Amino acid sequence: MKSRYVRRQIVAVSIVGFIIIVIIIGLAILLVNKTDFNDNLPNNDEYNRYDDNRLYYNSQWYLPKDNVDTILFIGIDRFGEIESTDSSQQADFIVLAVIDHNSESIQFLQFNRDTLTEIYQTDIYGQDAGSIFAQLALSHTYGDTESLRCRNTVKAIENLLYGQNIAHYMSFTMDAVSHLNDAVGGVTITLTQDLTELAPSYTAGSEITLIGDAALDYVRARGGLEDSSNLARMERQREYMEGLLKSCSRLASQNTELPSDIVTDIAPYFFTDLTAHQLSRLYEKIGQYQISSILTLAGESVKGETYMEYHLDENAVRDMVIQLFYTLPDEETEA
DSSP states (O other): OHHHHHHHHHHHSOHHHHHHHHHHHHHHHHHHHHTGGGTTSOSOTTTEEEETTEEEETTEEEEEOSSEEEEEEEEESOOSSOOTTOOOOOEEEEEEEEEETTTTEEEEEEEOTTBEEEEEEEOTTSOEEEEEEEEGGGGGGSSSSHHHHHHHHHHHHHHHTTTOOOOEEEEEOTHHHHHHHHHTTOEEEEOSSOOTTTOTTOOTTOEEEEOTHHHHHHHHOOTTSSSOOHHHHHHHHHHHHHHHHHHHHHHHHHOSSOOHHHHHHHGGGEEESOOHHHHHHHHHHHHHSEEOOOEEOOEEEEEOSSSEEEEEOHHHHHHHHHHHHEEOOOHHHHO
């Protein structure tokens, strides 16, 4: 009844009145979007509150960071080159890069593929077909093109992080690991666990340099290992990533332009919405910016009815959102 009354009023008002209504609706939409972070927080005025563009959380006011770029890296469970039509491969490796140009720093957040969260389904025409609560890895299996599948995974991560916007994505197959690894001259790491099941020389505390397929084996292996859990594999992936980033940073500091031979070598195994210029800028920043240790979201790994499930600690998720995307106002702003 109320909506019919509003429609009658819109028809009757002047052009100026119509513009005012549009502005009000727009502000309402902005308010809804801005309070996404609060939707699942306790109903406590001292715990979460918005005032203009500020967020009140855990007895402190915060402002959203500006001049921040985000890229979601998605490693898919597939060998060979990227194929647009193959929608059967899950997302095995999911890492968000948060690039803060003001502080000249890059932070990486790794997600557990077994994380139970809302993922979005599509029909055979690529249209929205609702959502289900399932493992995050399955988000990449919906969509009839690689672009749609990547965007579907992006959407799941954005929802998981309370509506934070992710600007770009990059997916890659397993073959990309060894190609990129060798393109930067190999990756050197110090083993924190005994992995002699992979190679006799992989004893805890040993320093090894991974070349070729050994790099993929290190980040992918699970079966046959003493600890075959995904959490143990994620720890190895973080160790490898930190070594890879050091190699990339060293290479980028020597040559600020992305070498064309590396691009040619790895291109068939990657898919991204980044332009060539943006990729070149990212490579440049890796050599210039401070890179922190790779972060993870706290939670609990439990055995579900069929598969392992990772249940997130929602308080830890909120704290992580604050850490990555918000900042304390300076004295000048507060004044």
